Amino acid sequence: MKITDMRVHSIAIADPPLRSSYGLHAPYALRTILEIESEDGIIGISETYGGEIPARTLEADRQKIIGQNPYRLTGLLSSMVEGEGSGIERSQTYLVPGENPLDQTTRTYAALEVACLDLIGKSVSQPVCDLIGGRVRDRVAFSAYPFFKHAGGGGEGDDLREDEYGEVMTPDTLVREVKQMIAKYGFSSIKFKGGVLEPDIEIEAIRLLYQELGAEIPLRIDPNSAWTVNTSVRVGKELAKELSCGGYLEDPTAGLENMAEVRKRLMAEDIKTPLATNVVVTSFADIPRALELDAVQVILCDHHYWGGMRQVRHLANLCKVFGIGLSMHSNSHLGVSLMAMAHVAAATPHLTYACDTHYPWQSEKDEVVAGGRVPIVAGCVMIPDKPGLGVELDYDQLAKGRERYRKCPYRKRDDEAQMRKHIDPSWERILPRW
Ligand code: GKR
Ligand code: MG
Numbered sequence: 001m002k003i004t005d006m007r008v009h010s011i012a013i014a015d016p017p018l019r020s021s022y023g024l025h026a027p028y029a030l031r032t033i034l035e036i037e038s039e040d041g042i043i044g045i046s047e048t049y050g051g052e053i054p055a056r057t058l059e060a061d062r063q064k065i066i067g068q069n070p071y072r073l074t075g076l077l078s079s080m081v082e083g084e085g086s087g088i089e090r091s092q093t094y095l096v097p098g099e100n101p102l103d104q105t106t107r108t109y110a111a112l113e114v115a116c117l118d119l120i121g122k123s124v125s126q127p128v129c130d131l132i133g134g135r136v137r138d139r140v141a142f143s144a145y146p147f148f149k150h151a152g153g154g155g156e157g158d159d160l161r162e163d164e165y166g167e168v169m170t171p172d173t174l175v176r177e178v179k180q181m182i183a184k185y186g187f188s189s190i191k192f193k194g195g196v197l198e199p200d201i202e203i204e205a206i207r208l209l210y211q212e213l214g215a216e217i218p219l220r221i222d223p224n225s226a227w228t229v230n231t232s233v234r235v236g237k238e239l240a241k242e243l244s245c246g247g248y249l250e251d252p253t254a255g256l257e258n259m260a261e262v263r264k265r266l267m268a269e270d271i272k273t274p275l276a277t278n279v280v281v282t283s284f285a286d287i288p289r290a291l292e293l294d295a296v297q298v299i300l301c302d303h304h305y306w307g308g309m310r311q312v313r314h315l316a317n318l319c320k321v322f323g324i325g326l327s328m329h330s331n332s333h334l335g336v337s338l339m340a341m342a343h344v345a346a347a348t349p350h351l352t353y354a355c356d357t358h359y360p361w362q363s364e365k366d367e368v369v370a371g372g373r374v375p376i377v378a379g380c381v382m383i384p385d386k387p388g389l390g391v392e393l394d395y396d397q398l399a400k401g402r403e404r405y406r407k408c409p410y411r412k413r414d415d416e417a418q419m420r421k422h423i424d425p426s427w428e429r430i431l432p433r434w
Helices: 052-060 070-076 101-124 171-185 199-213 229-238 256-268 284-293 309-321 335-346 395-407 415-422
Strands: 003-014 028-038 043-049 139-141 190-193 219-222 248-250 275-277 298-301 325-328 380-382
Touching (some): 043 101, 052 101, 256 284, 284 309
Parallel strands (some): 219 248
């Protein structure tokens, strides 16, 4: 089989004004949809980070891709799989995911790998999860992902989306947001994006969630490195009960050494809440030091920047050997990414937590998957009995996404600039803030 064509689509999708320690989400999130087509007309697809650079980088590899055998392509390109650098320069501490040049090739490789696997799956009539090792589950659990947010549902001008959750800038409204998400999607664990308001307010939000939902719903909080070591230890102590029922404390502070210090001080108080990360461990090269320091007890994988689905399965094996938990990270995305996440999760035995997903924040109006949004039922995505990723593109919807991209002024994610534009002209991302 030979690849005869490749199409790279830059699209924009409406995104609500969500807050994190990085700043504020823009009215549109950017994504790239990749299609590769074989000589017999089968099309493999994938979705990755958006904007100018990811699309340009994929285009730059066109000559290496056209004419290749999709079974061999990722082997031929395997020098791209690790990206460059490690530690703080490679981490997501200072750069939002998808904007670090040091993992650009890893991300490009992952997008190509997923599209090749989809193409192969479609040509041999097998689901992707069964090509990468075989499924260990048919239903993949995801967690609710509540954010503090300003009023608005995303989009700009006459292209506004419905504001399903309204303004959410207090613990009470956050609980309301979570209950709405649970009622709609049936989630049975919660990852709360903190690092936005004073730590005491975020502590109150977690306590309220615990009080309202009970100990059966695991809770996680992720301030994206916004806290000092002392604040992280204080929050860890104050929320020892609430986070210990299957939850974790995700990236409370910046840097492996600081994470290790938080862990040491919590353990000294007999608080065993695991520390999780998608910020300080983003490549295999980060793992030895993280283990040596006992800085991290849960890694959030993400095939989009860990170098694809097969690298995530290697990561899972490594985590199992070293007694580290594995969860999954997410950024704003559509159904192609959701299905890829579900397939790799389905084929990963050592996945010890429900996966993150931003999917509830996106709107039907922007979905590019034929047939509309991928259902999340009882908090889970089902692996359909269909070949490849199990989804096809809706080309009308894709064209609308391209048109939105053409019209909008955004070409990369810059949450700090959005914060200054809409909320506070003097805002700067200060780490640690509290
Ligand atoms: O969407 O604002 C956001 C999140 O903060 C995202 O950028 C993070 O990558 O979801 C992420 C996380 O778990 O750190
Ligand atoms: Mg995180």
